[in-house]
Amino acid sequence: MSLNSESYVKMFTDMMSEGFIVIDNEGKIQIYNNKAKEIFGISYDGQINHDKGKINIGDIVIIGDNSIGQDDGKMDSDSLKSLGVKDNNIDMRDSIIAIGVFGKDGMANPVFKTLKNGHKEDVLKLKTSYLEVDIEVEIDFVNKIISIKVRDEEFTLNYINAIGHMVVLDGVTKQMKFYQSHGYTARGESINDILKGKEYRAKGKNTETLDVIGKNIFEIHKSDNIIQQFFNVAKGEDISYIDKFEEINGYPTMCTLLPVEDQKQRIGAALKVEDISEIKKIIMERDNAINQLEKAESQLKEEKALNKAFPNFVGDSEQIEYVKRMALKASKTNSNVLILGESGTGKTILAQAIHQNSKLKDKPFIHVNCGAIPETLLESELFGYEKGAFTGARSEGKKGFFEIANGGTIFLDEIGDISTNLQVKLLQVIQEKSFYRVGGTEKITVNIRIIAATNKNLEDEMIKGSFREDLYYRINVFPIWIPPLRERKQDMNALIELVLPKICNEIGCKSKRISSEAINLILNYDWPGNVRELENILERAVNLAEGNNILSKHIALKLNKKENKSVDIVPLKEYLEGYEKSIIERTLSFYRGDKKRAMEALKISKTTFYEKIKKYNIE
Numbered sequence: 001m002s003l004n005s006e007s008y009v010k011m012f013t014d015m016m017s018e019g020f021i022v023i024d025n026e027g028k029i030q031i032y033n034n035k036a037k038e039i040f041g042i043s044y045d046g047q048i049n050h051d052k053g054k055i056n057i058g059d060i061v062i063i064g065d066n067s068i069g070q071d072d073g074k075m076d077s078d079s080l081k082s083l084g085v086k087d088n089n090i091d092m093r094d095s096i097i098a099i100g101v102f103g104k105d106g107m108a109n110p111v112f113k114t115l116k117n118g119h120k121e122d123v124l125k126l127k128t129s130y131l132e133v134d135i136e137v138e139i140d141f142v143n144k145i146i147s148i149k150v151r152d153e154e155f156t157l158n159y160i161n162a163i164g165h166m167v168v169l170d171g172v173t174k175q176m177k178f179y180q181s182h183g184y185t186a187r188g189e190s191i192n193d194i195l196k197g198k199e200y201r202a203k204g205k206n207t208e209t210l211d212v213i214g215k216n217i218f219e220i221h222k223s224d225n226i227i228q229q230f231f232n233v234a235k236g237e238d239i240s241y242i243d244k245f246e247e248i249n250g251y252p253t254m255c256t257l258l259p260v261e262d263q264k265q266r267i268g269a270a271l272k273v274e275d276i277s278e279i280k281k282i283i284m285e286r287d288n289a290i291n292q293l294e295k296a297e298s299q300l301k302e303e304k305a306l307n308k309a310f311p312n313f314v315g316d317s318e319q320i321e322y323v324k325r326m327a328l329k330a331s332k333t334n335s336n337v338l339i340l341g342e343s344g345t346g347k348t349i350l351a352q353a354i355h356q357n358s359k360l361k362d363k364p365f366i367h368v369n370c371g372a373i374p375e376t377l378l379e380s381e382l383f384g385y386e387k388g389a390f391t392g393a394r395s396e397g398k399k400g401f402f403e404i405a406n407g408g409t410i411f412l413d414e415i416g417d418i419s420t421n422l423q424v425k426l427l428q429v430i431q432e433k434s435f436y437r438v439g440g441t442e443k444i445t446v447n448i449r450i451i452a453a454t455n456k457n458l459e460d461e462m463i464k465g466s467f468r469e470d471l472y473y474r475i476n477v478f479p480i481w482i483p484p485l486r487e488r489k490q491d492m493n494a495l496i497e498l499v500l501p502k503i504c505n506e507i508g509c510k511s512k513r514i515s516s517e518a519i520n521l522i523l524n525y526d527w528p529g530n531v532r533e534l535e536n537i538l539e540r541a542v543n544l545a546e547g548n549n550i551l552s553k554h555i556a557l558k559l560n561k562k563e564n565k566s567v568d569i570v571p572l573k574e575y576l577e578g579y580e581k582s583i584i585e586r587t588l589s590f591y592r593g594d595k596k597r598a599m600e601a602l603k604i605s606k607t608t609f610y611e612k613i614k615k616y617n618i619e
C-alpha cells in the first residue's frame, strides 16, 4: 500500500484538528474528514434514539424557530398551514413556537405564540398540555438555546444566528418519532424538508452514517457564498484565501480555500475549516455583558438623577422609582398633572417637587386644599372678589389664588371635593386661561400650570354625576398614581431613615435607633394612613422612648381593620355633633381665628356661633 493510498489519506486527514474537505472539478466530495463531519453535525453523537421514517398525517408537530425562513429550510406560512397555523400577521424572520397536528385540519386547533422580528423580550415560552401530552417550548434569545420538552424528555439546540428546531410525535402512540439535531442541513432534514414529507434518518443505536464521499457538495451544504466559491475554484476560478471568517450551514467558521492542481491542471479544490462557534459565543457573551453593564450604568445614573431631583420624596421600590420617573417627565412639560393616591401617600410633596424641578421653580407655588375650604368661600378664594362683592368682603377687594399663582403653579388638592358649580368655572379657567373675579366685570388672564390631586376615584364620581367628565379629561392629561404604603413595604427603610432624624431634630432630642422587633411590627402593619401615619407613629415612639432605642412597645399601632371585627356604632346625634364641631374648627383655622369672618362664612348668627363654640369647647 503506498502512502498516498486512499486509506492512508483518510487516516491522516482524520487526525487533523481542523475540518478538511476536498472536491473534484465536478463538485464531487473526495475527502471529508472526521472533524468536518463533527463540525457540520454529520457524525452524530446524540443519546436519544429514533428509527428512520417520515411525517404522517395526524402526527403532532412541535416547532421552535427563532427566525422564520432563516435556517429551517425556508419554512414559510404555507408550511405552517400544514399544522393549521393560519395567521396573516406572521412574517419572515419573526420567532414562533407552534404545536399542531400535521395535515389534519380541524382535528385539534394548533397552539402558537409569535414574536415580531426585532422584539425586546429575553425569552419566548409556551407550556401546554396538547392532546394530553405535556409540552414546554422555550426560545432563550440571550443564551441562544431552543429547548423542546415533551413530558420529561428535553431536546435542546444551541444556535449562533438562527435555528429551526422541531420534534414530531407519532399521532397514534404519541411517542417521539423524530427530533431535530445539528447537521440537519447536511442531512437535508430541516423543518421544511420534514414537513414536505422528506424521509429522515434514524438516530442513536440505529444511526446510519451519512455517506458523503462521492456526493455533490451542494447535497451536503447549502449553496451559500463560500460553498459556491469552493465549487467555482474546483472548476478553475482563481480564488484562494487563508483564515477568512465565513458561515457554512449556519456555523461560524474560519476557512482556508485552496485550488488543487495536477501538472498545472485544475483538478479540484480544498477547504480547511475551523469551528469558531465557541469563540463567536464568547464574543457574543462579552458583548452581552458589556450591553448589560452599560444598561446598569445608565440605570444607576438615572437613579442618581431621580434621587437628586426628589430629595424629599424617598423610596427604593420599583413603584416609587416609576412615580419619580413620571414626575420628572411631568416637570419638563407644561401639561396639567393629576396626582392620585390615598391620603398620606405624599401627593403634596410630589406636587411641590414637580414644581421645583420645572422651569417655573422661581415662580409661585400655591397650594389650595379644596376640601378644607368651605364651599361658600372656595369660589372667592380661588378667583378673588371685587370690592363690595358680598357682605364681609374687604372694601378694597381681594386677589384669588389663581391671580396670586399667575406665572407659576397652582396645586388644587382634593379636587374631587369641589362642587359641580365650581367645576364649571374651573373648566373655563383651564380652557380659556381667563376668569372674572366674584362681582367683577373685567376679564383676568393668567398663565398658570395646574397640578391637581385627589384620593377619590374620579371615574366613580363621574358615574355618580358629582364630577364633570369634561373637567376630568382636562385635568387628567398626565396622571401619576402613588401606590399605598402597604403595597411597597420596600420603601419603609428609606422612609424611616429620612423621617426619624427629622423628628428627633424637631423635638430636640438625641438621634434614636429603631430595634428590629419594632421594625417587624412596622413591616407587618397595613398603614391605612400611609406615610403620614408612619410619621405620627414614629413621632409618638420618639417621645415615648426614654433611651436611645425605639422598642416594639413604643410603636402604638391601631388594630388592623381585618382583626378589629367590632364596629364603632355611635348615636346619630353624637356623630352629627362631632361633624359640626370639626367644620367650625376648620373654618376658624382657615380664617386664622377671625370669628366674625368664620360666622359669616358659615352663615350662622353670632348667638348660635358662640353657643356652639361654648358647647364644643372650641378654643
Ligand SMILES: Nc1ncnc2c1ncn2[C@@H]1O[C@H](COP(=O)(O)OP(=O)(O)OP(=O)(O)O)[C@@H](O)[C@H]1O
Binding pocket: 312, 313, 314, 315, 341, 342, 343, 344, 345, 346, 347, 348, 349, 350, 413, 455, 495, 498, 531, 532, 535
Ligand atoms: N415618599 C415620601 N418620602 C418622604 N416623605 C413622604 C413621602 N410620602 C409622604 N411623605 C410624608 O408624609 C406626609 C404626608 O404627605 P402628603 O401631605 O404629601 O400626603 P398627601 O397624599 O398629600 O395626603 P392628603 O391626601 O391627606 O393631603 C408628609 O409629611 C410627607 O412629607
